[in-house]
Amino acid sequence: MLAEIDTWVLDLDDTLYPSSNGLADQMKALIRGILSRHFGTDDAGARRIQAELIAAHGTTLRGLMTTEGLAAADILEFEHHIDYSVLRADALLAEAIAALPGRKFVFTNGSAYHAEQALARLGLSDHFDGVFDILAGQLIPKPYPESYRRFVEQFSIDPSRAAFFDDLAVNLDVPEQLGMATVWVGGEPAPGTAPYEVVAPRRWRVWELAPFLHSLTAPAVRPSTM
Template sequence: MTGKRPLPHEGPHAHRHDLRLFQGVEAWIFDLDNTLYPHDADLFSQINEQIAQFVQDLLGLPREEAMAHQKALYHAHGTTLRGLMSEHSIDPDAYLRFVHDIDYSNLAPNPELGGAIEALPGKKFIFTNGDRPHAERTAAALGISDHFEDIFDIVSADLIPKPNRETYDKFLERTGVSSARSAMFEDLSKNLKVPHQLGMCTTLIVPTGSRELFRESWDMEGDPYPHVDFATDDLTGFLKSVLGALAQA
């Protein structure tokens, strides 16, 4: 590639540096796991361990085989739960109780994050492939429960997980929010494809220290992430920047 490198406010991806894209947003939608808390909080790894244990106990498989089967179910059906329901007719309530029986003590209250979420104009929602009790315990541990209008969980979605289009449609129908006036924050790129198609402003939460590497990939020919408007490894700092941009508008 020759020629000078475009400045952040130039070129085809200029919107990815312009926080004014959040002007007019009235609904702020947050994934839960690895989004409202960082990847290194060791919560989701516990959930994965519990899922593997459930599969192992259910099928009587050695640990490695259980983990391999779990991954195959996840990739084939979107979530391990959906795969176990389809292929093994499990009780989803028993599964959800088991896999979310974890230690939340690694989560500390995050008043800065809570303050930033509270200051956002409009309604705020948690939209998770986990269940409501897990979301409630997580939000309580972070000290941010009071800042959300509602929690839309896997049960609310009739056990059909993101990134299925019908799950987003159910969320919009239940909450009554406008997708064109919404912003979604997620740690999985695939879960932002439908929101982008629906007109939402999308932000990908990446592991600490990887934001610039991710942004560099945006400059690759073909653009592998056309559905991601922004990426950040610091949700609190990013929301504060968004609030600053909105205040100046």
């Protein structure tokens, strides 16, 4: 399975850890706090402004820099107030990622600082060859094609030999168009469902990441000759 893959590209938030730990909710609340203070509005107003910024500019960060002239460092300072202790080391996932052949990268719409903090808590810091963050993408996030092109160029990726993992299906459209295998991570399977399913050639839907990754490198079981 995926024997031709030698480059593994994984999203961070809600992919390398489950959404149930509330880390993403923390980040959303902190960003809304920035908007509330800057625009002098309540949480409902912050939500509306955020939706408008994302719709027009792709991310709140890029929108605030473009429309309000704020510096990236000043906006991303909120990450220093995230409680990363909600993340736990995942030995099974670490083992599965370590066993994958070839290079491994994190591709995140967050910052490199955020990725470093999260990967350290997850026990995955030593298992990746690089992090491509929102600043490396020149503030253009997934799912915009320019972001993926910059990533491919920066790390000399051969898309036909790469697999891209993300919790948002929309973020897999461009990788698929580029020729990558794609893996949609997350969601709730039906009772008794296997940890993953094959959606189409070189396309998977995965509910449990570690078991899926282990299945890619597990030795084939030979039938007994006795």
